[in-house]
Amino acid sequence: MDYAQQLAFFANILEQKRLVTALEGNASMIDREAGLTYITPSGRMKLLLQKEDISVMDESGAQVGGRGRRSSEYLLHEAVYRARPDVNAVVHCHCPYLTAYALRYQDFIVPEGCSLHAVFQRFVCLPYGKNGTHEIHRGIEAALEHSPVCLLSGHGVVCVSDCMESCIGLLEAAEGLAKTLWVAKQI
Numbered sequence: 001m002d003y004a005q006q007l008a009f010f011a012n013i014l015e016q017k018r019l020v021t022a023l024e025g026n027a028s029m030i031d032r033e034a035g036l037t038y039i040t041p042s043g044r045m046k047l048l049l050q051k052e053d054i055s056v057m058d059e060s061g062a063q064v065g066g067r068g069r070r071s072s073e074y075l076l077h078e079a080v081y082r083a084r085p086d087v088n089a090v091v092h093c094h095c096p097y098l099t100a101y102a103l104r105y106q107d108f109i110v111p112e113g114c115s116l117h118a119v120f121q122r123f124v125c126l127p128y129g130k131n132g133t134h135e136i137h138r139g140i141e142a143a144l145e146h147s148p149v150c151l152l153s154g155h156g157v158v159c160v161s162d163c164m165e166s167c168i169g170l171l172e173a174a175e176g177l178a179k180t181l182w183v184a185k186q187i
Helices: 005-017 074-083 096-102 166-186
Strands: 026-031 035-038 055-057 061-067 089-093 149-152 156-163
Touching: 005 026, 005 035, 005 166, 026 074, 026 166, 035 149, 055 166, 074 089, 074 156, 089 166, 096 149, 096 156, 149 166, 156 166
Parallel strands: none
Antiparallel strands: 026 035, 026 089, 035 055, 055 061, 089 156, 149 156
């Protein structure tokens, strides 16, 4: 599997779906056998990424490949991979509706009557932590224990899965749910 090629492909999809932008959001995939993490570079349009742009990190956190500088949220991604050995893909983004809920600094409870309640019951909202530091992922282990999605207070959202295709699907569904619930409150 060419992880860099796949990540560039899926990063393009994330931006097409408006889940990330050039300045906000990042995605990663891990090759656990090789001990390498592939992450989108900082400050780049995801629509234009090529496999050569993807930052490749070794287990010590050193960049060993890619012509882009690793995302500033690399520490967040690494914390997820340590906490969840079943996860091979992570997306951190600032999609508008989930991020609006994160700005409320409280858990997002999914009403029982929602069609997606079988998939999502609650998105835990982590305490505020400065982006690009270890503070941002404080509590991530517990937050992702029963849900593939958690909120970062005052910041954004994290979604995880065993593969990037599934991760994007879960994120898109969660964002759609957040939007629907917001619209329902306006009626």
